[in-house]
Amino acid sequence: MSYACITCCLILVTAMLCPFIHINFAMQDATLLQPLSLDAGNVSCGADWQRVHRLRERYDAIAVGGRTWNLDQPRLTVRAERLGREPKRQPVRVIFAGSQPCAIQPASVQTFVIGNGGFFEGCDHASDTVSLPMQGHDLRQPLQALYRHGVRSLLVEGGRTLLHSFFRQGFADVVTVFVRASSVDSAVQAACAELGVTFADLRAKPFGEGFLLEAGRAHAHGLREGLEQAS
Ligand SMILES: NC(=O)c1ccc[n+]([C@@H]2O[C@H](COP(=O)([O-])OP(=O)(O)OC[C@H]3O[C@@H](n4cnc5c(N)ncnc54)[C@H](OP(=O)(O)O)[C@@H]3O)[C@@H](O)[C@H]2O)c1
Structure with missing residues (x-):
């Protein structure tokens, strides 16, 4: 994969009305001695899963890519x-x-x-499923449409192809990455390489069985799940 390493400007897109966007990812440094299989279920530890479910509870919607x-x-x-308790609410689902x-x-x-021309099936409850159009991989139109449907905050959970689109198009207000790695430096290096971005304002700290990296304006969304609360 050859993604140019771009500086990720974590900005709130003010020119259009779209949801607050939080990108979350879990990964491991490939140089670890005992690499796990690269899916989030294996990569995240118990503490990270709890963090992710707390996040999910706070967001209006959770998004994943089609793959x-x-x-x-x-x-x-x-x-x-x-x-560790009953959820207070459930987010709606968004499938790119x-x-x-x-x-x-x-x-x-x-x-x-x-x-954009694909189809979906198996919708016995058609009223619960809303189809929104997209031109190519341009995120503006679908994000505006989600906003019009009442989605004010969106947690994007991957995979990499979809995340790269969000970064390239500048739609990321907050980024959190859990990395299994042997040191904070290798965690940062691995995350930047994997996501194809560098973060101007990256904070990092040991968390669970790895490190938690965070960039952007968590508190802009009233999130108390910033790094200071994650340990
Ligand atoms: N470690 C983690 O935290 C984590 C989280 C989630 C998933 N995963 C893993 O990631 C893998 C799948 O990732 P993936 O990168 O192959 O696929 P993906 O990002 O889940 O989905 C990619 C597909 O989404 C569609 N898409 C729709 N809108 C898009 C947009 N604006 N930009 C880009 N793509 C868009 C594209 O379909 P078209 O090209 O047909 O348009 C594209 O092929 C799985 O193995 C899963 O386990 C890991």
Whole structure:
């Protein structure tokens, strides 16, 4: 993969109305002695899963890319076993399907499927599933549409292809990355290489079985899940 390393300007896009966007990712430094298989389920530790479920509870919607949806079949829910208590609310689901056909199973929350010529199926509860158009991988139109549908905050959980689009197009208010690594330096290096970005304002600290990196304006969204609360 050859993604140019760009400086990620974590800015609030004021020229258009779109949700507050938080990008979250979990990964490991590939130089670790015992690499795990590279999916989030294996990479995150218990503390990180709790952090992620706390985040999910705070956001109006959770988004994944079409390949993650099809490969992992994620539930995208806030779960009591991760939180240690009953969730206060559940986010709606957003699938950036692109041209990937996606099977959508009925859920108790609304599902937004963003596509450009693909299709989705399995929607017995059509009123719970909203199809939104997208031109190529341009995020402006779907983000504006989500805002019009009441989504004011969006937690984007991957995969890498979708995240690269958010970074390239400048749609990232906050970024958090959990990295299994042997040192904070290798965690930062690995995250920048994996995500194809460098962060001007990166904060990092040991967290769970790895390190938590954070960039952007967590407090702009009233998030108390900043690094100072994560340990
Ligand atoms: N470590 C983690 O935290 C984490 C989190 C989530 C997923 N994952 C892993 O990531 C893997 C999948 O990642 P992936 O990179 O292959 O796929 P992905 O990012 O989940 O999905 C990529 C697809 O989304 C569609 N898409 C729709 N809108 C897009 C946009 N604006 N920009 C880019 N793509 C857009 C594209 O379809 P078209 O090209 O057809 O338009 C593209 O092929 C899985 O193995 C999953 O386990 C890891």
